[in-house]
Amino acid sequence: MPTLEEIAELTGVSRSTVSRVVNNDSRVSPATREKVWEAIQRKGYRPNLHARGLAAGRSNIVAAVIPGGISNILADPYFGVLLSGIASAADSRDRYLLLSLSDVDFKHRVDELAQQGAVDGVVLSSSEEDEPLTRALLSSGTPFVSVGRNSDGRVSYVDVDNRGAARKITAHLLRLGHRRVATITGDPIATAALDRLDGYRDALEAYGLPIREQLIFEGDFTEASGRVGMRSLLEHHPDAVFAASDRMASGALNEIRAGGLRVPEDIALVGFDDIPLAAEMDPPLTTVRQSAKQMGETALEMLLDLIDDPSGPPRRVVLPTQLAVRASCGSKLKSERKE
Amino acid sequence: MPTLEEIAELTGVSRSTVSRVVNNDSRVSPATREKVWEAIQRKGYRPNLHARGLAAGRSNIVAAVIPGGISNILADPYFGVLLSGIASAADSRDRYLLLSLSDVDFKHRVDELAQQGAVDGVVLSSSEEDEPLTRALLSSGTPFVSVGRNSDGRVSYVDVDNRGAARKITAHLLRLGHRRVATITGDPIATAALDRLDGYRDALEAYGLPIREQLIFEGDFTEASGRVGMRSLLEHHPDAVFAASDRMASGALNEIRAGGLRVPEDIALVGFDDIPLAAEMDPPLTTVRQSAKQMGETALEMLLDLIDDPSGPPRRVVLPTQLAVRASCGSKLKSERKE
DNA sequence: GAAAGCTGTGGGAGCGTTCCCATCATATGC
DNA sequence: GCATATGATGGGAACGCTCCCACAGCTTTC
Known part of the structure; x- marks a missing residue:
């Protein structure tokens, strides 16, 4: 793999000029530019990542950080799709992606990466409001974008309209007559x-309905908690359930069945996320479609903007969601009943 | 963030000595070593990734490469779990992980990374035997480990015993009386x-049973192909189906249902992978458990060994699988029938 | 028509390491 | 007691780039 200097020698110009061509600096004559490009192509020259990082203080590497431990977090399709969004955007913008899933000494490592300029910025998939990492990143001055809202005024983030979407899907159940x-x-x-x-x-x-505490079960997004939650809720005879994730909805469905009840006839069920499985469930699950991929792409684009101009005001982007109405909420059933 | 030189000045030793301490070189007196360590700790010094990469020609970065395009490949829990295995092993061995999912100019970028020494090695999740990437990596001399077997004698790989596992689960169906x-x-x-x-x-x-071509449907691992395949197979009245992935099994299940048949009473069904969903299906799916996480971890460890000693012979590791017997194969049913 | 501005180019310095060789003590061998 | 090995340390050079300043040759300006 040739170096800048070799290309320079080959074309009879200086190191600097080749560097300018590579970096699209305007102050090169068309003739020189073409000559140099030709040699670059012919020799397959590519600038050395580390040399660049050292000399320029930026590396074209961005980090994607997903806290939550060594656990199989990527088994959750949400994170996988989010990551592939980040990765594909990084790719099309010609950046490298460093992945950090660790939990051990996490703050330390990320800090280290950012502070020594090993990475230019960080996309942080922070589910929590008060992530210690957020504070570390903020105080180190590293450009970063959070996936998931953050109330700190200095944080740029991208999120989906969770509240509005939950309101819509719950209202959908209410509209169908569930009380x-x-x-x-x-x-x-x-x-x-x-x-x-x-x-x-x-x-x-x-x-105008009361909020009944006994109809609210605190889960944790996992299938298991959906099942446990449903078991507990069943005692209070709900006629519909909004599970805050499709995985929990899937667990709830199993539990409803185990109790000898039918979905949607006896209990309507809706979820959130629209994971691939949702459409394949029996009955197909009514849920909220959110595009994790788009969030990832957006986050990366925002990060690159932030890196280019770190002085600008934080940006907050809220992506829209869509209701995916399928059979599990009993839409069809109810409307048929009306006729 | 301090530099080597600053730590040196602070402790009154030379750059070289600090470097030796950092790199655990034996030729430093205990007294000096301790003094330097203290300063390093106190100042929070960490060696600069790029400087190291440039000077030493190795970077402590390894790449994980998953071909197959920008598509939502990580939506498949298999890849997510594989990746988290790689990531957690990289983390515990103090390496950074560069993630590449791209398809555009793929070969080029990986080559570039490897050849310019930006990464020390590559874990390649190659599903295909004759991946062009494999050849590129091989000819560039970059240390790499393939996840998935490769018949080229020069390739180190880790895989699971797909053939043996498939034989076992099919034999399980045969043992239950299916023909x-x-x-x-x-x-x-x-x-x-x-x-x-x-x-x-x-x-x-x-x-001693014949191989009937009409009982073999060529799918592509996806749920959709499972459904299509099942529709086609139904015409030939199988009494049991082995789907080569759980996702295909899930698709097949829906199709069997749509045809008014029951699992396992009318058709027994088994899958492969043991994705989290498998145990939650209705009926729970009998399948082959393989640990993608362990494959990822193993692959990374092998890669680090290979980087340390590139001259050694290629290593091939085949990880064991387990049968996860659940209700969808009708084990229970049949054994009850016997009594 | 001389000062001032552009444009295109070249080369030195420096980024923070590692590696190699030089140096200087001190310990070892005969 | 003098050559020689051994241990601990220092400093130059190099890795491949970017950045800054210098400078030659033109064009513009009043």
Whole structure:
């Protein structure tokens, strides 16, 4: 693999000129530019990542950081898709992606990366509001974008409208005539879980219905907690359930079945996320479609903007969601009943 | 963030000595070593990644490469879990992980990374036997480990015993009395798919049964192909189906249902992978448990060994699998029938 | 028509390490 | 007691780039 200097020698110009061509500096004559490009192509020259990083103080590497431990977090398709969004955007913008899933000494390592300029910026998939990492990143001055809202005024983030979407899907259940609508929440440490619960409350209030604490079960997004939650809720005879994740909805469905009840005839069920499985469930799950991929792409684009101009004001982007109405909420059933 | 030189000045020793301490070189007196360590700790010094990479020609960065395009490949829990295995092993061995999912100019970018010494090695999740990337890596001399077997004698790989596992699970169906056992294969470009098909054939032969081409449907691992495949197989009245992935099994299940048949009473169904969903299906899916996480960890460890000693012979590791017997194969049913 | 501005180019310095060789003590061998 | 090995340390050079300043040759300006 040739170096800048070799290309320079080959074309009879200086190191500097080749560097200018590579970096698209305008102050090179067209003739020289073409000659140099030709040699670069012919020799397959590519600038050395580390040399660049050292000399320029930026590396074209961005880090994607997903806290939550060594656990199989990527088994959750949400994170996988988010990551592939980040990766594909990084790729098309010609950046490298460093992946950090660790938990051990996490803060330390990220700090280290950022502070020594090993990476130019960080996309942080922070589910929690008060992530220690957020503070570390903030105080180190490293450009970063959070996936998931953050109330700190200095933080740029991208999120989906969790609250509005939860309100919409709960209202959908209410519109269908359900009155004892229960919910299984996500892990309350996560802002998304809190927002979805707020949306649920909003909808009930808009319909003038009381918020019954016994119809709210605190889960943690996992299938297991959906099952446990449903078991507990069943004692209070809900006629509909809003699970704050599709995985919890899937667990709830199993539990409803185990109790000898039918979905949607006896209990309507809706979820959140629209994971691939949702459409394949029996009955197909009514849920909220959110594009994790788009969040990832958006986050990366925002990060690159931030790196280019770190002085600008923080940006906050809220992506829209869509209701995916399928059979599990009983839409069809009810409307047929009406006729 | 301080530099080597600053630590040196602070402790009154030279750059070189500090470097030796950092790199655990034995030729430093205990007294000096301790003094330097203290300063390093106190100042929070960490060596600069790029400077190291430039000077030493190795970077402590390894790349994980998953071909297959920008598509949502990580939506498949298999890849997510594999990746988290790689990531956690990289972390515990104090290496950084560069993630590459791209497809555009893929070969080029990986080459570039490897050849300019930006990364020390590559873990390649190659499903295909004759990946162009494999050849590129091989000819560039970059240390790499393939996840998925490769018949090229120069390639180190880690894989699971796909053929043996497929034989075992098919034999399990045969042992239960099924005689018209069909299979839905994975994408035949993937070695895993071919191996699983061979295992299926092995089992039939061991039972002295003919291989019926009409009972073999060529799928591609996806849920959709499972459904399509099942629709086609139904015409030939199988009494059991071995789907080469759990996702295909899930698709097949829906199709069986749509045809008014029951699992396992009318058709027994088994899968492969043991994705989290498998145990939650209705009925729970009998399948082959393979640990993608362990594959990832193993691959990374092998890669680090290879980087340390590139001259050694290629290593091939085949990880064991387990049968996860649940209700979908009708084990219970049949054994009850016997009594 | 001389000062001032552009444009295109070249080369030195420096980024923070590692590696190699030189140096200087001190210990070892005969 | 003098050559020689051994241990601990220092400093130059190099890795491949970017950045800054210098400078030659033109064009513009009043």
